[in-house]
Amino acid sequence: MIDTPCILTDHLRNPGLLSLDGYQKAGGFAALSKAVKSLGRAGVLDQIRISGLRGRGGSVFPSSQRWSAVARAPCDEKFILMNGEEGGPGGFKDRMLLDGTPFLILEGVILSGFAVGAGYGFCLIRRDFGEAISSFKLAAKALREAGLLGQDILGSGYSFDISVVTGAGMFSAGEETALLESLEGRRGNPRPTPATRFEHGFRGKPTLLASAETFANIPFIVKNGGEWFSQIGLSTNPGTRLFSVSGHIAKPGVYEAPLGTPISRLLEMAGGAREGEEIVAVLPGGVVSGFIPKEKFSVGLDQEALLKEGSNLGLGAVIVFSNRCCFVNVAQCLAAFLEQESCGHCTPCREGTKKLHEILSDIGSLRRKSGESRRGQCREVQAPRPFELLEPLLESIAAASACGFGRSAGLAVSSAMRLFPEEFAAHFQRQECPKRVCWG
Ligand code: SF4
Incomplete structure (x- = not known):
């Protein structure tokens, strides 16, 4: 293993990355030049295979399988789709790349287009990333003027162009097939995933879809070689x-x-x-x-x-x-987010996340009812047991939802229940919050 480099953050320390001149001074487009002048399409695919790169979006799928599937597809019209639809609580690392180094991502997109034989690409960026959308549009214009995008790139005979498009801005709309739906002008609902998902993408044509961070790694792999990349990190998941x-x-x-x-x-x-x-x-x-x-x-x-x-x-x-967190309170916040972000397309996720939020929010009213009945000497309110209510619900959401969002939606709540059972028991059975977050 080589001494740990910071591939992307070291690159971001270069000055002037928002101009083509600044990016080229930082070594930009050396990879594209190498690809079109010496490596060729097969050589680029080979370097990606040797690197062992896996997707930096949610799927962690081996990149070479995606690139090769689209490259092999017998179709004259192929597309590239860069997913810049980052969102959700705590997610902001792609935004740093989109804002800080648009030319790097675009070089990765052009290199990938060259490798798979695509003629057109889309950079889909979340609608509230206004700065990144402007930077990408300016960068694409500068690349066309410099002969690095458009007809006959670097005199290679290869032609490729891109459009910058704005995404729906919803967390579930970042799912791959939902992105394709948005791009085709429909509501960003995930599609039932076909076995040949790479070969049937935008308008049913082969489409290579990857995240901003995945594309940002491609120029380094082509420039330094797949072998160099494969020695960083894990042998099963390098970089x-x-x-x-x-x-x-x-x-x-x-x-x-x-x-x-x-x-x-x-x-x-x-x-x-x-x-x-x-x-x-x-x-x-x-x-x-x-x-x-x-x-x-x-x-x-x-x-x-x-x-x-x-x-x-x-x-x-x-x-x-x-240790200051109440994990029941955290679970309530997560459930509110899941209910809000479910696209509503399939019943288990739409109704399941709603019910999950209702049950967790109910704890507050249980506390009030219990207090009232004690004061009025009425019968004790029977508080529901958390595992009886929540576990089957979480299992059914995970088992029957149509896309990855629904299938993973309950993971955080179910793991919180498993890891902090005493906090759930205190809330549901005794109407007490040990951390004094829900009630003082
Ligand atoms: S699982 Fe949820 S986000 Fe996915 S399609 Fe169904 S309703 Fe939409």
Whole structure:
């Protein structure tokens, strides 16, 4: 393993990355030149395969399988789709790239288009990322004027152009097939995923879809070689990854670390606990991942390792929780978010997240009813047991929802119930909040 480089954050330290001249001074477009002049399409695909790169969005799917599937598809019209629809609590690492280095992402998009034989690409950026949308439009114009986008790129005979489009701005609309629906002018509801999802994308044509961070790694892989990249991080999941760290942490922000870095190390990088607090749990993949308790902070930030702990790497949004948190209150907030962000397309997710929010919000009214009955010497209110109500509901949402959002929606609440049963029991059975967050 080579000494840990910070691939993307080191690049972001270069000055002037918002101008083509500044980006080229930082080594920009050396990879594209190498690709069209010497490597060729097969060479680029080969370097991506050797690198072992996996997607930096939620799926962690091996990138070479996507790139190769689209490259092999027997169709004259192919597309690239860059997913810049980042959102949800704690997710802000793609925004740093979109705002800070549009030319790097665009170089990755053009290189990928060249490798798979696509003639057109879309950079879909969340509608409230106004600065990034403007930067991408200006960057595309500068690239066309410089002969790096449009007809006959760098005299290679390869032609490729892009459009910058605005996304729906909903968390569930960031799901891959929902993005395709938005792009085709329909409501951003996820599609039932076909087995050949890469070959049937935009307008039913082969479409290579990846996140901003995934595309940002491509120029480095082509320039430095897949072998170089494969030696960083884990052999099963190489490279570094950006993590947006937020919540009860001394220095919230975006940090880059090799895949497999222990959670404890990332928390150290972010300054550790705030004064007078102790970190007791994290959500390593944002609101659609499961809680990892402090006893498991030696677990590496890697999809396989986190799946074994009932969580996932998700979008790299690491949300930190201290001993001051009431996890029933956290579960209520998560349920409110899930209900609001469910696109409503399928019943288990739409009605299940609504019911989940209702049950968790009900605790407040249970407390009031119980207090009233004691004062009036009425019969004791029978408080429901949390596991009886919530577990079957969470299981049915996970089992019957149509897309990844619904299937992972209950992970955080179910893991909170498993890890902090005494807090749930206190609220549901005795109408008490041990942390005095819900009631004083
Ligand atoms: S699981 Fe939820 S977000 Fe996904 S399609 Fe169904 S309602 Fe929409």
